[in-house]
Amino acid sequence: METQMWIDKGIQLVMEYAPKILLAIAIWFIGLWIFGNIVKYARKIMEKRRYEAGLRNFLATLLSWALKILLIIVILGTLGVETMSFAAVIASAGLAIGLALQGSLANFAGGVLILIFKPFRVGDFIEAQGLSGTVKEIGIVNTTLTTFGNQLAIIPNGKLSNENIVNYSAENIRRENIIAGISYDSNIKKAKDILLDIVNSKEGVLRDPAPMVIVNELADSSVNLSLRYWARNEDFWDCRWYVLEEMKNRFDSEGIEIPYPHQVEIHKEV
Template identity: 55%
Template structure:
């Protein structure tokens, strides 16, 4: 083959497609830069308008992917690929992929439901799907939580939105439920007075709703009292541990016995 024809053909191809490829690369670089700046501007607007942090991240992910898809379609048009045909192919492929990825679509729908109904938000302490932890991030398909022992758990949004969610921090007040068991020989009124004083003396226990102490069970070896102080949600564990410790100390001080199993040791005689 004549070398001149090869060079002419190469020049023709470069003229026809080279500029388009260069243009596509330039559009990709500029488009990516514009998307980055646009996403930053959208994020700033959401922050100023006090959008929920979970909603911000979810919408930013969604908008970012949408803009990138539009940029790719535009670049394909610049390269001379008919976008109408591409759209038809994309629709057919989308249908096939949708059937193959029903679980992913369910997770996407679950993420949308979580954003609309807001049963949880970033920073909430929740229990769901057998896990307990603080919500770290709500993404398009999954939600990430940090457990109390600092494990990262990733839960698909589909099963999260369709399952039971216990949100321990949704309300600003919580009741601490404790049980104190004392001997049958103990005076009930004295015991109630001691337990109630523990609650009223604790500055983190709320006066409204008022704390309660009630006999709840006559068990096999003890009379059990329900001890129920109310506190701010953020003070829950502090009150829990302080009241448990105080119950032991104050009941001992009042001479009120807390029953426990006694073991009998048999010693051999020498």
């Protein structure tokens, strides 16, 4: 009799839960198929918008896990499990993790914004957070620069996305502005002609827009001339170094004095 009772209870449980289990299995496989197509469609949209490969993979994985968690909650509800308490536990855990990782989440959000809006790309020369260098890698949390001295600089994306960034590689050409101070006794027109001759003779300095020299300031001990010219990014530093060296040599040979600080001593007899 006892054996028959257990058999009856087993049959009763199977009859009660078997449809729910079968329905849960069906929901799982159908849900995986539907959500898989959603993730594929999301990947295609991100590819069309030219998101970075790392960002595409990360967002697709995040979307996939979020949909799977939603699917599990739906299946638990189908099986008769109270899902409200389960969702509350997940929300509480998410809040606790968010508070504990507040700084990391800010860096993560900054990384997502950088990868989406692309203020710079790998290979660009930028200046940010008091550092300048070539972008080596853009990660989800940090951005890595190779500085001029070949040091590796790691900048958190949270700060990088909220501060000013100067991207020197965003445009193909750059304008230089070199200040040349000459003495008040020197000939301004002659100095301007010398500066223009230097840049016009240098290969790499663009002719359009044309170079120009203006009187920038009448300072305390010098007349400051501003030499402005344009060059391509790859020629910029070579042109600058050449102009600075030639300016000193030509001014010396042409008798144009470059003033330097003087110290005057006054002796008073008592």
